[in-house]
Amino acid sequence: MALSHTTFSLLSMIFLSGSLVMLWFIILSGLTSTSPLSKTFFLRADTSGITGSRPISQWAYFFICGDGNTDCGPAYPALPAGYAWSGKPSNAPAELVGSYGGDTTSFTYWYMWRFGWVFFLLALLFEVLTFFTGFLALCSRLGSAISGLIALAALLFLTIAVSLMTATFVKMRNAFIADGRDASIGTYAFGFAWGAWAALLVSTILFCLGRHSNKADGAVSQRRTWGRRSKSTRSRKSYDGRRVKEEYP
Known part of the structure; x- marks a missing residue:
């Protein structure tokens, strides 16, 4: 039996809510030591011996923190990747250091993460609009x-955001490993990011299916109505010479 647009919309809202919750986990990471926020970070790396850095650094959405998302620095919008250390540091991976962000961050990582950061917020904004x-x-x-249209815009922004996030922090991890340091990407943050993307994709598809469901049901109903044998009428002459209508079922 075909589903109504109400059923499609209800399922869409459930998937959309899941996507929103996972996005909020990413954006609020580092604010508290409560799980899962304490375990949500994009990258964890050994930064011991780098000028002005912690022994362990973890990159969250607004913060760069120490082990377990504790000892976090100040919150910054579009946080430069090199804020884990001071300007013109020694012993930092050369690929990551440049003249941006107070001589802490290279051109590539400065712009990759800034754009990724902004697209996360755009995706969140459009997802909230879709929810209402x-x-x-x-x-x-x-x-x-x-x-469906607003969800499609949100999906576009989230696709760009998650792709840039993945590229930025996987490349950073590789730079630390190439420099002889331990580094790993955050499984919670990456899981939430790609999970939010998948849930939003399903929600968008369901909204679009809901747009056509009742229309299709109505067409089927109309075809059935027209397909019924209707009463036909024709006239015949009565015995007194007058025409009368005779109905046939």
């Missing part, structure tokens, strides 16, 4: 169409 328009989708196919 989703209540209209529960009532009408027009609401499903509007929600």
Whole structure:
């Protein structure tokens, strides 16, 4: 049996809510020592011996923290990757250091993560808009169409954000390892990021299916109505010469 647009919209809202929760876990990482926020970071690396750095550094969304997302530095928007150490540091991987961010960050990592950071916020904004328009989708196919379009924009922004995040921190991990240091990407942050993307993708598809579901049901109903044998009428002459209508089922 075909699902109604209300059912599609309800399923879309469930997946969208899951995507939003995972995005919030990423953005709020480093704020508290409560799990899973204490375990959510993009990169963990051995930064001992680098000028002005902690023995262990973990890169979160607004912060660079120590082990376990403790001893975090000040919160910065679009945090430069090189804020884990001081300007013109010694013993840092040469690939990561440059003239940006107070002589802490190279050109590549400065711009890759700044754009990734911004696209995460854009994706969050459009997902929140989709969530509120989703209540209209529960009532009408027009609401499903509007929600589907906004969700599609959110999916585009989140695709760019997650791709840039992955490229930035995988390359940083490789730079630390090439420099003889231990480094690993954060499984929670990457899991939440790609999980949020997958949930948003499913939600977008369901919103689009909800846009067409009732229309298809209506067409089937109309075809069935027209397919029924309707009563036909024709006239015949009565015995007194007058024409009368005779109905045939």
